[in-house]
Amino acid sequence: MSAVKDCPKHNVFVGDYYINEEGAVVPTETSEWVVQKYEGDGVFSNKELEDTEGMVCMVLIDGEREFWPVMSLLEPEEAIELGRELINQARGIQEQKRR
Numbered sequence: 001m002s003a004v005k006d007c008p009k010h011n012v013f014v015g016d017y018y019i020n021e022e023g024a025v026v027p028t029e030t031s032e033w034v035v036q037k038y039e040g041d042g043v044f045s046n047k048e049l050e051d052t053e054g055m056v057c058m059v060l061i062d063g064e065r066e067f068w069p070v071m072s073l074l075e076p077e078e079a080i081e082l083g084r085e086l087i088n089q090a091r092g093i094q095e096q097k098r099r
Contacts, residue, residue, distance in 0.1 A: 006040055006041060006042075007038065007040075007042075007071075007073060008073075009072065009073050010071075010072045010073075011070070011071040011072070012025075012069065012070055013067070013068065013069050013070075013071075014069070015065070015067055015069065017069065025069065027060060027062045027065075027067075027069050028062050028063075028064040028065065030062075030063055030064055031060055031061060031062040031063070031064075031069075032060070032061055032063070033058060033059070033060055033061075034058075034059050034061055035056060035057070035058055035059070035079075036056075036057045036059055037054050037055070037056065037057065038054055038055050038056075038057040038073055039053060039054045040053070040054065044057060044059075055073040055074060055075060055076075056073070056074045056075070056076060056078075056079040057071055057072070057073050057074070058070075058071070058072045058074060058079075058082075059071050
């Protein structure tokens with residue numbers, strides 16, 4: 001496990017979002033996923049993981065509200081595996097579209 005222990009692994013922040021009848025929070029359409037390094041103590045950066053400290057942080061950023069409703073902290077191995085899975089799924093979808 002990483003040395004970063006000051007933040008839970010997965011975080012969902014409801015903020016002032018409306019919760020619909022299915023119990024879902026719907027961020028704005030312009031929200032986007034970004035990947036950052038979490039160094040601990042609330043410090044995030046765009047730097048690559050250059051040392052053994054910190055974790056990969058996958059963040060959903062709602063730019064309209066200037067809010068991060070979803071954050072997941074991943075060990076480098078988890079991030080690599082997730083990247084592989086995303087690439088494989090995307091390639092499969094592309095292949096189906098070409099047919």
